[in-house]
Amino acid sequence: MNAETALRDRLRLVLLHTTHPGNIGAAARAMKTMGLRDLHLVAPRHFPHADATALASGADDLLASAVVHETLDEAIADCHWVLGTSARLRSIPVPGLDARDAARAVVERLQQHEQQIAILFGQERSGLTNEQLGRCHRLVHIPTTPAFGSLNLAQSLQIVAYELRMAALEMDGLPPLPAREDPPAAREKLEGFYQHLQGVSRRIEFSDEKQSRSLQARWRRLFDRAEPSDTELHMLRGFLSAVEKKTRD
Amino acid sequence: MNAETALRDRLRLVLLHTTHPGNIGAAARAMKTMGLRDLHLVAPRHFPHADATALASGADDLLASAVVHETLDEAIADCHWVLGTSARLRSIPVPGLDARDAARAVVERLQQHEQQIAILFGQERSGLTNEQLGRCHRLVHIPTTPAFGSLNLAQSLQIVAYELRMAALEMDGLPPLPAREDPPAAREKLEGFYQHLQGVSRRIEFSDEKQSRSLQARWRRLFDRAEPSDTELHMLRGFLSAVEKKTRD
Incomplete structure (x- = not known):
């Protein structure tokens, strides 16, 4: 029992x-x-x-x-x-x-x-x-x-x-808490985003080669803590793509 | 703070x-x-x-x-x-x-x-x-x-x-629970009671030399768990003394 x-x-x-x-x-x-x-x-x-x-x-x-x-x-x-x-x-x-x-x-x-x-x-x-x-x-x-x-x-x-x-x-044993409807994305997807972000940062001269490393670390801390989902990463990358498109001209 | x-x-x-x-x-x-x-x-x-x-x-x-x-x-x-x-x-x-x-x-x-x-x-x-x-x-x-x-x-x-x-x-740190008004007696007092009890047990032929040991252990388990206070031990020993007095005649 x-x-x-x-x-x-x-x-x-x-x-x-x-x-x-x-x-x-x-x-x-x-x-x-x-x-x-x-x-x-x-x-x-x-x-x-x-x-x-x-x-x-x-x-x-x-x-x-x-x-x-x-x-x-x-x-x-x-x-x-x-x-x-x-x-x-x-x-x-x-x-x-x-x-x-x-x-x-x-x-x-x-x-x-x-x-x-x-x-x-x-x-x-x-x-x-x-x-x-x-x-x-x-x-x-x-x-x-x-x-x-x-x-x-x-x-x-x-x-x-x-x-x-x-x-x-x-x-x-406590019952499991309800799962996030929109679960955190896999690491690989997050890495793809960080690369994309780095590329765009340089393109817009937000960071240069030298700064880039420590900046990258800060971005990572921020977004890792937020644990973004696939759809949220899609949104973020959509934003980055829009920046790229605008700065291509 | x-x-x-x-x-x-x-x-x-x-x-x-x-x-x-x-x-x-x-x-x-x-x-x-x-x-x-x-x-x-x-x-x-x-x-x-x-x-x-x-x-x-x-x-x-x-x-x-x-x-x-x-x-x-x-x-x-x-x-x-x-x-x-x-x-x-x-x-x-x-x-x-x-x-x-x-x-x-x-x-x-x-x-x-x-x-x-x-x-x-x-x-x-x-x-x-x-x-x-x-x-x-x-x-x-x-x-x-x-x-x-x-x-x-x-x-x-x-x-x-x-x-x-x-x-x-x-x-x-949790606040201490209220102390017992009538705190448990010291070990020494409890031992005095157990000796008294053993003496009376033999006197009234409740236990003989042979049984006495395992019986004593059972009494100890019982009263140790109860953690009697000084006044409670006084009461218990008063009871034993009354038995002694009655069996002296």
Whole structure:
């Protein structure tokens, strides 16, 4: 099983006593964009609710399959590792990890063991209580700026979900970035252009035999960095040809 | 100048033709949590606006100092490197980077040169147009799941801002995680506990001379992993002493 599948099937996000149903919807959307699926709610104030559906905008399947519990203990009964998120640093006796390291640890554990892992998100205003943190093996911390650590529930969850996906992709191998539609030309074509350019430079007395070498090097640095495509080289050489034609007279 | 300061002073986020003022507020909040400050708006539909202020929730200083432009060219006139964000993969002839690599590249560049860098965020529904992308040196892509790539403006910006901060912290050195309030005890104390435990184990005939060695190793693995504090060891030994006292009779 690859890491992406493991995350989808065995990683649970648990929202505790959420006050605003819109946040549940935003959470579902954030989860779905990052390939997560298993949403659990402990005693949400309002659910289901129109605001949740509106904010989910396309992730309503996660709302439909969300599991509602009365207590946290019920929500994590079958989980082997439980992490609690906290927007600010807290001095509690639970070892802390930043979101990136936590995500890597989660993905690694899911690969090593056929286990369930849960990540808890506390109530909007107050976060996780000390009792809830007492259920956690690790505390997850997002390194916001100390001067303004005010991340809301949906934002924190977005970052954690994103880091989980990045960790899974790191393990599975990141998908290739989209290729340039107009790929860089082969070296030979580029050399043809440089010769053409040199010829024209002399013809127009932009450079003489002596200068030519260092100038050529500068041109090369510039155009090599630009990695021109065939069509772009065609354009450049078209320009040079036009100069030649004009100066032939 | 450290990377955090460089980001704050020379990295600009530019929001183009934003439709919903709430998104401008959420953007300001996301920026501020990650230590960014320089917000530019190109022809926002409504600004200033009560929704922007409401969603900024504490980051209204960024709204107050936001610079409004009529055109994109005006907004990036003094910028040396321009990146454009795109929720989905696009086959356009601008080299792509994922958000993490883009953030690292930005932080590196800000350290190398006294330059301004801009990151562009397109209109909510349509994203950046091809003409706007034509102003970009790099395209920034967030690797959402292909099945559901629906990140909204505030979410994308949150992730990009977070990656920028992480890249800066990587360069400056990550701040230390909060220390355990009740730090692990010194080895010597732990050894005292293990001896105590061994004595009591024999006394209660939990282990005999023969078994004792492998059992001792298991106890060690368990408690070493738990990294008990002084007070926790005190508690454990209090328990052992109570056992001793009871078995003395």
